[in-house]
Amino acid sequence: MALSGIFLMVFLVQHLAINLTSLIPDNGYTFNKISHFMGYNPVVQFILQPILMLGVCFHFTMGIFLEYQNRRARKSKYVFHKTRSSWISKNMILSGLVVLAFLALHFYDFWVPEMDYKYVSKLIPAEDRYYHELQEKFHNSTRTVIYCISFVLLGLHLNHGLASSFQSVGVTTSSQKKLKLIANIYSISIAIGFTVVAVFHYFSH
Template sequence: MGGLIKSSIARKVAMALSGLFLVFFLLQHFTINFTSIISADVFNELSHFMGTNFVVQFLLQPVLIFGVVFHFIMGFILEIRNRNARDVSYARYDGGANSSWMSRNMIITGLVVLAFLGLHFYDFWVPEIVHKYIEFAPEDATRYYGELVEKFESPIRTGLYVISFVFLGLHLWHGFASSFQSVGFNNKYSVAATKFAKAFAIVIPLGFVVIALVHYFNH
């Protein structure tokens, strides 16, 4: 097991698998949030189910948190090892010659996304924990929509969300597509998979931006 963990290939595969895992939850999160600009009642119903379901709260949620932590820690480890492995100085290193800006700056976009997750936890996850497990407030299946739109009353907070989703798109543009290669997905469907990943990296972050802006301007 120790040899597997030390293997550069194993680290890349672990990074890719954790990224694909998080992409699935990102899609689920987007689907629920998108209903908030269509129907407040539907959004409340879905959010109430997610917020009270035992499997979601006590099984899937801890797994998700572990996945986020694991993905970013593994990303930092890969970045540090890649920098240490270079045998040329930065003065002579021309990174743009054979790689894109996104691939060379995954650590930067990742740090922005990580900072956004901190803000997101502060806005939604922490108040939810306080509401249910500290204050022991009575259940209210209609509170979720109001709590969501309240976060987008501030232009500063809305702007931070928009900027964060732009960086999320940049992170996904390289990360999602390269994850297929890292897990050995190299066949006649690989080109289609890469195109799907690129489209996902545009559509989903843009969808989150639309959600934020719709709620902001509706105020």
């Protein structure tokens, strides 16, 4: 669970870095170049992408299984229970399920059309289409709002997830406070980064 979480957190940094190139004022040239490379490079497509899919599937399957085990560990609930721990640390399954639902929407929006373009319709590779497709998607205000809400929950999920995963694999820092600071910086950067990209393209269309 922790290892797949760390793997997905590294992937998110790479995803955000590519998305941020769409903010460069070069009419999408850099973003298109990188997206085309990622979309047609056989190593990315046939090795890294399946590994990523497996990582995602493993992470949420384990999350649901652990939640099931944890609920079984307390069959009789408290009438009145008050714990001194954060809301997000107690509700990782909730934020995780929202992120999973968002992932389904995200796949429907971008991955499914991409697979259709390349492998079903077998259209000619066009290097300049990605930036345009991105802007088209974020023209829709409902979609942009759903994405932004999901990014907030993703940020909260990562905030606890980062510190928790390092704790679970036994990796230590000099203090718990330092680990929490790293988790705060990482999760806020990811949430704000993705939100800025979505909002930018909503307004710039």
